Amino acid sequence: MTALALKNLKKRFASTDVIRGVDLAIDDGEFVVFVGPSGCGKSTLLRMISGLEDITSGELYIGDRLVNDVQAARRGVAMVFQSYALYPHLTVRDNMGFGLKVRKVPAAERERRVNEAAATLKLDALLHRYPRELSGGQRQRVAIGRAIVGNPEVFLFDEPLSNLDAELRVHMRSEIAALHNRLKTTMIYVTHDQIEAMTLADKIVVLRDGLVEQVGSPRELYERPGNLFVAQFIGSPKMNVLPAQAATHLSPAAQVPSSAESVGIRPEHLSVTGPSEVGLRGKVTLNEYTGAVTLTHIQSSDAQPILALDDGREVTRLGSDVCLTAEAGNLHYFDKQGLRVAADAA
Numbered sequence: 105m106t107a108l109a110l111k112n113l114k115k116r117f118a119s120t121d122v123i124r125g126v127d128l129a130i131d132d133g134e135f136v137v138f139v140g141p142s143g144c145g146k147s148t149l150l151r152m153i154s155g156l157e158d159i160t161s162g163e164l165y166i167g168d169r170l171v172n173d174v175q176a177a178r179r180g181v182a183m184v185f186q187s188y189a190l191y192p193h194l195t196v197r198d199n200m201g202f203g204l205k206v207r208k209v210p211a212a213e214r215e216r217r218v219n220e221a222a223a224t225l226k227l228d229a230l231l232h233r234y235p236r237e238l239s240g241g242q243r244q245r246v247a248i249g250r251a252i253v254g255n256p257e258v259f260l261f262d263e264p265l266s267n268l269d270a271e272l273r274v275h276m277r278s279e280i281a282a283l284h285n286r287l288k289t290t291m292i293y294v295t296h297d298q299i300e301a302m303t304l305a306d307k308i309v310v311l312r313d314g315l316v317e318q319v320g321s322p323r324e325l326y327e328r329p330g331n332l333f334v335a336q337f338i339g340s341p342k343m344n345v346l347p348a349q350a351a352t353h354l355s356p357a358a359q360v361p362s363s364a365e366s367v368g369i370r371p372e373h374l375s376v377t378g379p380s381e382v383g384l385r386g387k388v389t390l391n392e393y394t395g396a397v398t399l400t401h402i403q404s405s406d407a408q409p410i411l412a413l414d415d416g417r418e419v420t421r422l423g424s425d426v427c428l429t430a431e432a433g434n435l436h437y438f439d440k441q442g443l444r445v446a447a448d449a450a
């Protein structure tokens with residue numbers, strides 16, 4: 105069943121078109137992640153779904169209900185913000201129950217739902233505390249708990265983990281994944297974090313300038329990006345893009361499509377060896393050792409900057425001459441418009 109449908113959705117602020125016609129169908133129980141450069145409209149789109157922002161044109165369905173003109177509280181969605189927005193003068197219990205109280209849910213029912221959410225989020229022992237007495241991760245869990253008690257059809261998360269330190273982020277990321285597995289509620293999640301997007305999503309929506317560039321599973325976007333923008337947006341460090349003729353140097357077996365203008369190769373798919381007969385030639389200009397891998401910056405013989413990931417062996421010393429090779433299957437081809445073109449069958 106479709107949980108959510110966006111049909112040619114648009115948003116205009118004064119004279120600026122911020123969302124310029126978004127079509128999207130989200131299935132019941134799906135975990136959908138919105139990514140895209142800062143300012144592309146992720147938060148605006150989320151706020152339009154939640155009802156915090158009105159819709160300039162187009163249609164928004166939640167289930168089979170057209171909700172364009174339905175007020176936020178009646179849409180069956182709950183939003184979790186980056187700034188947890190907890191009430192400082194209320195305990196965890198009262199923060200979580202506040203929305204229910206406003207909606208005049210009877211005290212016993214409120215109590216039951218808060219206790220249930222607290223158990224799910226392991227907040228049982230903290231119900232009497234005030235937000236100032238909690239860690240960042242605990243506060244974020246209270247904010248999620250406040251969303252859970254309303255028993256929404258759809259959860260909306262706007263960068264919920266970006267205020268947390270690296271270790272806590274990783275921890276909360278797995279907690280959110282576990283929560284989704286348990287509740288099986290439809291979730292839409294905005295993040296700048298590649299790993300969060302790739303690990304959490306059933307479906308990633310790549311936005312740019314108020315339009316959808318591509319929708320697909322993390323694997324589809326990584327393995328078959330539909331255009332150069334998505335190719336370079338998904339994956340970190342980002343995909344190298346070279347003139348198409350570099351393909352046969354990288355891989356003698358490459359069947360380069362005649363319409364290919366450029367070839368993309370991910371840093372993790374390049375092999376760096378010492379000078380040899382085969383391969384794209386270059387010189388190492390910088391080595392960034394990070395522990396498990398080294399980011400090797402190379403300038404090709406025709407002055408293209410290329411990034412490779414390797415294990416930091418002897419051959420990649422600064423200034424050394426190297427050869428780059430890749431498997432033909434890891435090359436991505438794009439035409440003049442930047443659209444993906446399939447590799448020619450051999």
Ligand SMILES: Nc1ncnc2c1ncn2[C@@H]1O[C@H](COP(=O)(O)OP(=O)(O)OP(=O)(O)O)[C@@H](O)[C@H]1O
Pocket residue numbers: 117118120122140141142143144145146147148149
């Ligand atoms: N109330 C408003 N009035 C005018 N312009 C706005 C308003 N809110 C947002 N915008 C503009 O709309 C565009 C999209 O903003 P939005 O907050 O949705 O971006 P975002 O993708 O969430 O970015 P970020 O990743 O930085 O959070 C931006 O150019 C922003 O300046």
Ligand SMILES: [Mg+2]
Pocket residue numbers: 146147148
């Ligand atoms: Mg935002």
